[in-house]
Amino acid sequence: MPEIVVISGKGGTGKTSLTAAFAHLAEAAIICDLDVDAPDLHLILQPEIETREDFFSGHEAVIDPADCTGCGLCAEVCRYQAVISTSDGFSINPLKCEGCKVCVHFCPAQTIRFPERHCGRWFISRTRFGPLVHAQLFPGAENSGKLVALLRQKARELSSQTGRALILSDGSPGIGCPVISSLTGTDAAVLVTEPTPSGLHDLQRVADLCRHFTIPIGVIVNKSDLNPEATEAVRRWCAAEKADFLGALPYDPAVTEAMVRRQAVTEFSDNGLSAPIRIVWSKIIELMQRTRSPRMAVKATPVK
Amino acid sequence: MIIAVASGKGGTGKTTVTSSLAWVWGRKVTAVDLDVEEPNLHLFLKPEILGREVATIEVPVADESKCTYCRACADLCQFKAISVLGSVLLTFPEMCHGCGGCIAVCPEKALSSGTRELGEILWGRAAGRIGFFMGRLRVGEAMSPPLMRAVMTKLAPASANAPADILIDAPPGTSCPAINAVLPSDAIVLVTEPTPFGNHDFRLAHAAFSPLKKPMAVIINRAGLGDRSVYEYCHSEHLPILAEIPFDRRLAEAYSRGRVVADALPEMKQVFTDLAARLREWAPVESVRKEALDA
Numbered sequence: 344m345p346e347i348v349v350i351s352g353k354g355g356t357g358k359t360s361l362t363a364a365f366a367h368l369a370e371a372a373i374i375c376d377l378d379v380d381a382p383d384l385h386l387i388l389q390p391e392i393e394t395r396e397d398f399f400s401g402h403e404a405v406i407d408p409a410d411c412t413g414c415g416l417c418a419e420v421c422r423y424q425a426v427i428s429t430s431d432g433f434s435i436n437p438l439k440c441e442g443c444k445v446c447v448h449f450c451p452a453q454t455i456r457f458p459e460r461h462c463g464r465w466f467i468s469r470t471r472f473g474p475l476v477h478a479q480l481f482p483g484a485e486n487s488g489k490l491v492a493l494l495r496q497k498a499r500e501l502s503s504q505t506g507r508a509l510i511l512s513d514g515s516p517g518i519g520c521p522v523i524s525s526l527t528g529t530d531a532a533v534l535v536t537e538p539t540p541s542g543l544h545d546l547q548r549v550a551d552l553c554r555h556f557t558i559p560i561g562v563i564v565n566k567s568d569l570n571p572e573a574t575e576a577v578r579r580w581c582a583a584e585k586a587d588f589l590g591a592l593p594y595d596p597a598v599t600e601a602m603v604r605r606q607a608v609t610e611f612s613d614n615g616l617s618a619p620i621r622i623v624w625s626k627i628i629e630l631m632q633r634t635r636s637p638r639m640a641v642k643a644t645p646v647k
Numbered sequence: 648m649i650i651a652v653a654s655g656k657g658g659t660g661k662t663t664v665t666s667s668l669a670w671v672w673g674r675k676v677t678a679v680d681l682d683v684e685e686p687n688l689h690l691f692l693k694p695e696i697l698g699r700e701v702a703t704i705e706v707p708v709a710d711e712s713k714c715t716y717c718r719a720c721a722d723l724c725q726f727k728a729i730s731v732l733g734s735v736l737l738t739f740p741e742m743c744h745g746c747g748g749c750i751a752v753c754p755e756k757a758l759s760s761g762t763r764e765l766g767e768i769l770w771g772r773a774a775g776r777i778g779f780f781m782g783r784l785r786v787g788e789a790m791s792p793p794l795m796r797a798v799m800t801k802l803a804p805a806s807a808n809a810p811a812d813i814l815i816d817a818p819p820g821t822s823c824p825a826i827n828a829v830l831p832s833d834a835i836v837l838v839t840e841p842t843p844f845g846n847h848d849f850r851l852a853h854a855a856f857s858p859l860k861k862p863m864a865v866i867i868n869r870a871g872l873g874d875r876s877v878y879e880y881c882h883s884e885h886l887p888i889l890a891e892i893p894f895d896r897r898l899a900e901a902y903s904r905g906r907v908v909a910d911a912l913p914e915m916k917q918v919f920t921d922l923a924a925r926l927r928e929w930a931p932v933e934s935v936r937k938e939a940l941d942a
Contacts, residue, residue, distance in 0.1 A: 352685050354657010354819040359844060380820040381655055381848040401725065422705075422746050438826055438858070443746030444725050482855030485823040488789065516657040516819050517684035520789040540905040541662060541687035548685060551786040569896075570903035594899075596872075602843050603874050 344502045345631050346495070346510040348377065348525050351535045352545030354516035357565040358535050360598050360608060361620070362513040363387040366472040367607040368624045371507040374470065375498045376477040377525040378515040379463065379490045387605055390468030390475045398463045398478065398493065400486035401442040404435045410454035417446035417455065438483060462486055465494060467501065472607075474501055487515075488524035495525070509631075518552045526552065531559045531634045533589065533627055537566045538573030546577070550586065559634040560586045563623055567591035587630045590623040592616060648930055649813040651832035655852030656845050657819035659838045660868035660892065663902060665816040666691040667909035667919040668926070669777045675811035677778030679802060681828040682818040683766060683794045686781050691907050694773035701767050702782070702797040704745035704790070708761035709736050720749035720758060729758075745793060765794040768801050778811055791818070792827040799831050821848070821855035834862045834930040836889070842873035849877060853884065864929055866922070869894040889929065890922040 349362045362384060366374045376384040404425070406417070411432040418426035418433060425439035426446065435446075435455075447455045462485065465478035476498045478490050498510045514525045514532075526532060532553050536546040546562065553560045562581050567574040574591050581588035597614035601607065609617045652665045666688060669678040680688040707720070707729060714736045721730045728742035729749050740763045750758045766784040773779050782798040784791055806813065817828035829835050835856055839849040849865075856863060865881050870891035881888055892898070892915075901911035909919040 351657075353687070354654075355659060356657075380822040380825075381657075381851055383656070383844040383847055386843050386847055420747070420751065438830070441744055441746060442725055443744060443748055444723060445746050445748035445751065448723055448748065448752065480822055482821050482851055483823070483826045483858065487822050517791075517824075518784065518786060519684045519791045519824065522684075523787075523789050537903075539903040540690040541685075544687060544690055545685040548786055555787045566899070569899050573903065594896075599842055599873055605843070 344499065344508050344510060345635065346512065346529045347531045347533060347627065347631060348512040348514045348529050349533045349535060350514035350522060350525065350549055351516060352518060352549035353536070353542050356535045356537045356542060357598065359383045359387070359513050360602060361535055361563065361565070362511065363607040364609040364620050365511055365624055365627070367609045368621060369472070369509060369511055372473055372509040372511045373498045373502050373505070373507050374473055374475045375494055375510055375512040376475065377491045377494060377512045377521065379478040379480045379487050379494070380515055380521065382477055382479060384513050385475065385477055387602065387607055388470040388472060388475055389605055390466070390470045390477065392466045392468045394467040396465050397461060398465050398490055399459045400462045400489045401460050402444065402457045403437055403440045403442050403460050404444070404446050405456045405458060406432070406434050407454045407456060408432050408434065410452055412452045414451060416449055416451060420445050420449050460484070463490060465490065465497070467497065473507060474505065476501065488520035491521050491524040518548055522549070522552065526556050526558055529558055531561065531630050533561050533563065535563045535565055536577060538564055538570035538577065543573065543577065550584070559630065561589040561627060561630045562586055563589045564591040566594040568593040587626060589626045589630070590619060592619055592623070648834075648927070649815065649832045650926060650930055651815040651817050651829040651835045652838060653817040653825060653829050653835055653852060653856070654819050654838045655821055655848030656839065659840045659845055661816055661819070661838050662687045662691060663868070663908055664836070664838050664866055665814050666907045667915065668923055669814055670774070670907045670909045671916060671920045672812065672923050673920070675809065676814060677780065677802070677806065677811045678773070678814050678816065679798065680781035680816045681795045681798060682816055683782035683784045683791045683798070684818060684824070686783050688816045689779070689781055690905055692773035692777060692779060694771040694777070694779035696769050696771040698771070699767055699769045702765045702794050703762035704743070704765050704793050705747060706740040706743040706745065706761050706763045707738055707749050707758040709738055710757050710759065711736050713755045713757035715755055717754065719752045719754065723748045723752050741789070744790070764788075765790070765797065768798050770801070770805070778805070791824045795824070795827050821851045825852070826855060829856060829859065829861070832861060834864070836864055836866055836926070838866045838868055839877055840869040840872060841867055841875070841877045843876065845873070846876040846880065850880060853886070862930065864889045866890045866892065868892045887929065889925050890918060892918060
């Protein structure tokens, strides 16, 4: 089953608004929100949750103050400054604890517990565009990469059960652990950028990451009319990089208006963006069909 | 005084706010980019880079001739970064979190300390008056918090010699990277936009940062767009709104040309000068900087 993920490097370029529109246009897709840290797709898709599960990942150290002898060895071995010295011995700052178990192992009194960490919840829901696989990491929690991997696995299972062949995922900003987890083994990545220095800078870094995993890419320039020269620079860069230039979409207040009405911008019919978004979507389908054949790795050059 | 500029949702204007605040701060200031996955502050402040160094994390290096395959290392490792398969010892340095446990636990001293590159730390000066530090994560590296800690450690001596206020440009989100970026701060400024997505992620960020018990205040960017939900939430949570930056195409165009908006638009200079004054009034004056930098 083909999998595509929409990412951007920089946040706020329009990933989720565009993914919602693609979810509207896609036929027989499983929709997946892989931004488990700050998910927003559900605000447009208004899911009815059908499956709700807890997500546990890793462990955390907890010192039992009654048995702590105050030797301080835990503080010495901890690399994360997670052990705090208090008036009645030592305790662990859960926000800094990495869950490495080193203090648990070396505690001479064996008084450090190591319970599993409840990090969030994941859901399978029904929406007007098809099934949605999504999650919410608890605020401040970690291991978003593992949760992303879990959601992708659930989406694949659902795809085989339902016969919906395409998995369409909304990704998270950045290039770190959750993004890496959303990319590995996917068929293509759609990179949404904007014609600003930060948009272009972050596009290149996320494109480098895709190359690292030999994932074919297509690029959308959103809010393209803010800086037409920079939009052209992205088009040329795509040609040089053998990346698909999927289209340039102008800034349009309809995007925010649709969001306020909890609609995909393509559902919110009275605007000039729907037609260009449909063209972009058809190019994404072409990219996917092509990339299911052998892949090409290409070398990066900077945007001029 | 250390102020972290954070957001929840990406693209709400953290870098716009940090760069403009640094520009008009009016006393000694250091701007620090801790959005190490996608650092952007340098694109606007355009600092002269005076130094750089590679940041690394400790990973185990195996000397298999000493290994007795006792499995103590593999049993302790929580990250599947080292394993023993029969009489083969395998390390996976990319998975390692640098806890040092395997090296400490090995009874045969078969493991020693090696490194994995996290990325680089760069520092310099912008506009002749703004101190500048940034971290840039190596593409392919999954873990950003260790690099953030390395940037703050690098900054500590410089800041002890010449005390300056510190403005941290934090990454988006509400999970471990965002928390790590705001941990060293005395106060947190949340930048949001008055849209449903902005409001939703802003609430998540507020919930994520609340346990840190640091003062928080709000800057509303693109005011005039969207709906009133962010304002209602700030009101009910008693979060002070320190500034509203209007939704104005000229701002977006100045940003798209790499300009610091407080430099490009005179009325924005006034907005950010007022904001800097309000921030200094609002944020705790007595800093807990030492503790923060130790961390």
